[in-house]
Amino acid sequence: MNIENLEFLKTQVMYAGFGDIPERDLVENIISGKKEFKIDYQKEFFGGKTFSAELNFRKSDTQDRYFFNSYDLSVQKEDGEILKQRFRVELGNTYTFREGVNMLEGRQVGKEHTTRSKEKYEAWSYIDFQDKDQFGNGKIKKLGSKNEFDLGKLLKEYPIKALQNEAEMATLESSLKKGNRQSTVFVDAVGKDVTRYVEVDARYKKLNVYDENQKPMLLSQKGSLEDNLAAGKKKAESQTQSRETENTPSPQQEQKRERKRKAQGV
Numbered sequence: 001m002n003i004e005n006l007e008f009l010k011t012q013v014m015y016a017g018f019g020d021i022p023e024r025d026l027v028e029n030i031i032s033g034k035k036e037f038k039i040d041y042q043k044e045f046f047g048g049k050t051f052s053a054e055l056n057f058r059k060s061d062t063q064d065r066y067f068f069n070s071y072d073l074s075v076q077k078e079d080g081e082i083l084k085q086r087f088r089v090e091l092g093n094t095y096t097f098r099e100g101v102n103m104l105e106g107r108q109v110g111k112e113h114t115t116r117s118k119e120k121y122e123a124w125s126y127i128d129f130q131d132k133d134q135f136g137n138g139k140i141k142k143l144g145s146k147n148e149f150d151l152g153k154l155l156k157e158y159p160i161k162a163l164q165n166e167a168e169m170a171t172l173e174s175s176l177k178k179g180n181r182q183s184t185v186f187v188d189a190v191g192k193d194v195t196r197y198v199e200v201d202a203r204y205k206k207l208n209v210y211d212e213n214q215k216p217m218l219l220s221q222k223g224s225l226e227d228n229l230a231a232g233k234k235k236a237e238s239q240t241q242s243r244e245t246e247n248t249p250s251p252q253q254e255q256k257r258e259r260k261r262k263a264q265g266v
Contacts, residue, residue, distance in 0.1 A: 001031055005065040009057070012068040016089055018055060030066060035059050037066075043097070051075045051101050060216075063239030073100045084139050085127060092120070095140075102141070102179025103127050108202045109179040112153070113142075124202035149205045151176065158207060161185040161193060176200050181210070 009026050013019060030035040044050050054072040054259070074084040087100045092114025099109045103126060110124040120165040130137040151173055155163070162168035162184060175182045181199040188194050196217075197210040209217045209230055 001027065002065055002199075006030060009066060009068055012089060013055070015096070016068070016071065016094055018053070018071075021055075029057065033059075041071075041097075042132055045101060049075065051097075051104070053097060053100075071097070071100070073097070073104055075101075075104055082130075084136070086135065095125075096178075099179055103183075107179040107181065107199055108143075110177040110200065110202065124200070126203075149202065151200065154200075154205065154207065158198075158209075159187045161187050161197075169258075181214070 006026060009030075010023065013021055013026070021039060023042060025039050029039070036056070038057070039055040041053040041055060042050055043053075052074050052096045054074075055068060056070045056072065058069050060067065068089050070086055070088045072084060072086050073081055076082055080141050083104060085100065085104055087095050089151075092112075095103065095109065095111075099111070103109055106125040106127075110122065112120055112122055114120050117155050123142040124138055125142045127138040132140045133139060135174075152169070155169070155173070160169075160172070162172050172182060172184060176199065180197075183195060183197050183199050186194050186196045195212040197212075197214050198207045199210075201208050211217050
């Protein structure tokens with residue numbers, strides 16, 4: 001068996017997000033010597049939704065080695081329809097399994113791509129299910145320069161608590177670029193911490209926001225973190241002042257207490 005080819009395939013599979021596929025599945029197929037082979041893969045996401053992938057390998061016509069060329073991703077929708085999409089494995093342009101899952105869910109992925117001349121560029125991509133190729137795959141489209149935006153700057157338009165911590169913000173940005181619907185903490189208009197889920201809508205340069213049950217929200221509370229923190233601080237100070245006022249006796253109450261102390265000879 002070609003050990004170098006095995007290691008090459010393991011690396012390809014790992015970087016495409018299928019690193020937990022048993023090595024023996026690759027070994028057995030390489031040893032078989034057949035022209036092409038497939039490996040099935042499944043993973044559960046989003047509260048029970050299962051995504052299936054069929055990894056496609058083919059032997060070179062000119063070399064004694066196999067290549068991981070593509071994977072076919074599928075999921076059963078709530079109405080029973082099976083949604084499928086093929087993702088090609090290309091150096092510098094491969095969408096990982098998790099990114100493919102998110103794109104199949106209708107979200108957008110922001111990542112670095114490489115041109116044939118080895119130049120690198122950033123772009124947000126999505127699947128246009130209304131525009132399909134001859135094989136029934138939705139065409140993967142990249143948003144042009146007019147859709148470019150600064151994700152970090154966009155996040156500052158929302159009252160996200162993680163804005164107070166650079167490391168947490170870097171983690172949040174990385175997750176959103178993978179196309180994830182990511183849980184985070186907002187500070188609402190009265191300074192209270194609330195759980196929210198967010199995803200990037202690069203086409204409209206905004207975040208889609210969902211409540212703690214992942215139901216879509218129309219943000220009446222959109223605002224800066226600083227403003228909402230200030231509102232919360234003001235509310236807390238007001239409540240403290242109110243309690244202090246309640247505990248401070250009025251002049252009449254003080255006079256009554258004084259007469260009582262004199263009557264008791266205190």
